[in-house]
Amino acid sequence: MGNHFNPYSLLARLPLFQGMSLSEFDNVIAHVKLGFSKVERGGTVVAEGEVCNGxxxxxxxxxxxxxxxxxxxxxxxxCVATPCVLQPExxxxxxxxxxxKFIAATECNLLTIDKAEIMKIVTASEVFRLxxxxxxxxxxxxxxxxxxxxxxxxxxxKIAFFLSSRCLHPAGKKTLVVGMVRLAREIGESRLNVSKALHELESQGLLEMGRERIVVAALEKL
Amino acid sequence: MGNHFNPYSLLARLPLFQGMSLSEFDNVIAHVKLGFSKVERGGTVVAEGEVCNGxxxxxxxxxxxxxxxxxxxxxxxxCVATPCVLQPExxxxxxxxxxxKFIAATECNLLTIDKAEIMKIVTASEVFRLxxxxxxxxxxxxxxxxxxxxxxxxxxxKIAFFLSSRCLHPAGKKTLVVGMVRLAREIGESRLNVSKALHELESQGLLEMGRERIVVAALEKL
Structure with missing residues (x-):
């Protein structure tokens, strides 16, 4: 890791640590076990159904x-922007x-903090708690x-709303893997009308269609 | 208020205080400002859009x-069961x-705790925090x-899902004030089919219809 990976600048970039004073950072770095790791491109960072114990x-x-x-x-x-925290809820x-399921699209650098250690920070720091x-x-x-x-x-x-209401962020690239019949049922339209609309959107460059796959390059434009 | 309104039994019944030790209760009762009040039948307990500062x-x-x-x-x-806390989120x-909007259907006894006081309890009590x-x-x-x-x-x-996905609890009595055209659009069915289905459900005793008003006595039975 490069020198921009010193513990201070690293923690300060994470939403949960924003606003902490230097002395609070010192305290976290001195007393909390921080686990650093890497996941290779294509590897699973976190699997669906995995226990969230930190x-x-x-x-x-x-x-x-x-x-x-x-x-x-x-x-x-x-695709999700980093740095980020995975499903704190x-x-x-x-x-x-x-x-x-969280997958490394490129090599990813991870920081994991156990639940017991998180509870320590929650107890010690009002900023983190807030x-x-x-x-x-x-x-x-x-x-x-x-x-x-x-x-x-x-x-x-309707397709844009279907996607945005299910995604972490209402913008950016989204890939929907679905059959036409199912998509039509989900948005309450006929299969034929959905198919026509999708081809029109494809011709306008707003999405690309593959076999049971719709790739929207920028959801905010749909 | 009757003698079942002593501060201990009162706090212990609230989900946020459950599991607190007697010494923690003592601490809360001694150091936290608890505001008691009443709202008469028909009065507004909290209005929509009101600032949540506690x-x-x-x-x-x-x-x-x-x-x-x-x-x-x-x-x-x-209708919501009491005791309860209003929109802690x-x-x-x-x-x-x-x-x-929260309305007193009968006379209601209220406890309000300011945000600054809540933060004190959050800081002092791990149980409350959790x-x-x-x-x-x-x-x-x-x-x-x-x-x-x-x-x-x-x-x-579809009507049951429409209601349960918008309600605090997926059971009990719900009153939906809506025109038939709007309801049909919301659930993606024709106005005529919705009207027919509602009359059938009314004849089965599962709901009662009024002018732009549908009363479901028990959503869990729909």
């Missing part, structure tokens, strides 16, 4: 996140397992708001 | 919660305002899971 941060590299529908009927893969609560609660509350608020939004009209907007 | 608990009484769609096109009123994060994070994470997990569930088939199941 926080995993991806410090560097490109990350793909795959989420599969409950019944296996479709899946969405999205799975550290507590009813289901302490990851619901998404950051964690802000992240959790914002996530909940965003998800709570979705059903109350005005339903989109038109197939193009 | 936690409000409804200790006793019957509570109605009203939530309005973003565009005002429909609203849902549900609005204390932090992006939007620190209530998104629902309870709060568990509640926030469980809320997020539940909301995150919704889009990935299998879409229901049939109008009856």
């Amino acid at each position: 926080l995993s941060f991806v410090l560097q590299g490109e990350l793909d996140v795959e989420t599969v529908a409950d019944d296996g009927g479709y899946r969405i893969v999205e 799975r550290l507590f609560g009813l289901t302490q397992r990851y619901s998404r 950051n964690l609660m802000n992240i959790l509350c914002t996530l909940t608020q965003r998800m709570q708001h979705l059903p109350w939004r005005r339903r989109p009209e038109g197939i193009r907007k | 936690l409000s608990f409804v200790l006793q009484g019957e509570l109605d919660v009203e939530t309005v769609a973003d565009d005002g096109g429909y609203r849902i009123v549900e 609005r204390l932090f994060g992006l939007t620190q305002r209530y998104s629902r 309870n709060l994070m568990n509640i926030l994470c469980t809320l997020t997990q539940r909301m995150q899971h919704l889009p990935w569930r299998r879409r229901p088939e049939g109008i009856r199941k």
